[in-house]
Amino acid sequence: MNLVIPQIDIKDYGTLSIDQFKELDYQSVEKYKIPVELLMENAGLSLARLTATYVNQTSTILIGVGPGHNGGGGLVAARRLAGWGYSVHLHLYKTEVKPLTAIQLDRATAVGAIILDGETPDVFIDAYLGFSQRLPLPTSLQNIIHEKNKLNCPKISLDIPTGFNPQSGELLFTPDTILTLAAMKTELLKIFKKTELYIADLGLPHQVYTDFGLNPFEDFHMCGLVKSV
Helix, strand or coil, rough: CCCCCEEEHHHHCEECCHHHHHHHHHHHHHHHCCCHHHHHHHHHCCCCCHHHHHCCCEEEEEEEECCCHHHHHHHHHHHHHCCCEEEEEECCCCCCCCCHHHHHHHHHHHHHHHCCCCCCCCCCEEECCCCCCCCCCCCCHHHHHHHCCCCCCCCCCCCCCCCCCCCCCCCCCCCCEEEEECCCEEHHHHCCCEEEEEEECCCCCCCHHHHHHCCCCHHHHHCEEEEEE
């Protein structure tokens, strides 16, 4: 898929710490009445669009799905990609998931995504855990991440890579690409040289950004993505 993604210098827009982003996320829902499901839908659509630039119609996409809303965003991407005709496989970290994530799982599998973690994919997406993850990770998930790191294919993390240490910048999962949500996270600048960093439009009004001292991303209207360079 050919997609022209605008490139931006993040110094022109500003960054938020992960804790500040949690507050921005809360204000988006409470003050601006943007429901969590819509934020999840926008995140997943942006992830699907970015993923499609890595693959062709014969490719297999594997998405690692966690039990929370980050996993839900991965499942929205799964539904979109499967709907576009791609072969989409899902690896579920846990069988019990949050209610909204369960809805997204039903939707994704209804469209054609398959719960299967056996074949070598052409691209892997880490949507296990998001900005609320806590370290250390359970040993079972650490083992999964070590196995996914061995995959010989492009690897994408949705928002915060699973197992990322925000204080040191140390990575457990080692993505080639990170698609962070709404704004650049200050902590991700520690790994700026190690990975490509994209920012996804969540459909937030400009006022949300100015409330937090950021400049809005004027180029989001082009394709819902920008690349930080």
